[in-house]
Amino acid sequence: MTDPRLPTVVADWHDVPEGLRGASIALGNMDGVHRGHLAVLHAAHQARPGAPLAALTFEPHPREHFRPDDPPFRLTLLPAKAAALGAAGAAVVYALRFDEALAAMPAEAFFQQVLRQGLGAVHLACGQDFAFGHRRGGDAERLSELAEAAGIGLTIVPPLTDAQGPISSTRIRRALQDGYPERATGMLGRPWEIRGTVVHGDKLGRVLGWPTANLWLGRHLEPARGVYAVTVALPDGTEAKGVANIGRRPTLGGDPETRLETYVFDWSGDLYGQEIGVRLLHFLRPDAKFADLETLKAAIAEDAAAARAALG
Known part of the structure; x- marks a missing residue:
């Protein structure tokens, strides 16, 4: 029996079945699926509550692709990440295969070919520091321009903070490595x-x-x-x-x-x-x-x- 809370995981943005298109999509690597990531996911849902809720992330993490000899740094591997996103309401997780082709894709092409045509996004949400496309050539501001021109809504979510500052995967890694x-x-x-x-x-x-x-x-x-x-x-x-x-x-x-x-x-x-x-x-x-x-x-x-x- 499949767990109803587990989302459908999609690895390839080509030929996505119709039933898995047309979602309101939260964007980001989302390593750890921390409270800041959940704020982006909730913003995607609140903007289009009638649409399916999805998260778009990359597998492997881009840092693993570009620096394969780095020590392991992942807070969540894909099954745990998908489960955490599903528990937070995501019906679909687009865990796009991060390879040479995706790494070389310019920001505009990523928006048009992947987000718009491949996934049929009806709304997007991201953090202020979101970057996408070849050499991180696109940022939240560029995404806003592209989305507006395409008639797709975008919510840019400010960082969630605690007493020490913005919550981030980097801070969580440091806390664990320091024994806290x-x-x-x-x-x-x-x-x-x-x-x-x-x-x-x-x-x-x-x-x-x-x-x-x-x-x-x-x-x-x-x-x-x-x-x-x-x-x-x-x-x-x-x-x-x-x-x-x-x-x-x-x-x-x-x-x-x-x-x-x-x-x-x-x-x-x-x-x-x-x-x-x-x-x-x-x-x-x-x-x-x-x-x-x-x-x-x-x-x-x-x-x-x-x-x-x-x-x-």
């Missing part, structure tokens, strides 16, 4: 989540009495390494509390790749091969190297108690 998941939660409107498939580890957690569900971070941003109080979105749709470690296991000689190891409180079962979401709520301590496994085992017990206290 609560700040990220405030800007996102929900806890930041790493979604992935549970993989087999070396079963050491089980030996120590703390069996963990292991995920690789993959293309996700790497937040501050250390121990977190978390909640876990389980495959059956329920949520459990837990404690997680993000790091490279220095006590065990170190790993070449960062992993997320989560002990789920008061739960037993087999999660291997299944997708879970680990939501970071509180940073408890930095990653540390312990003298031996007994010291590590005692530290995990302390971390679990601290996580339970932090989660109430």
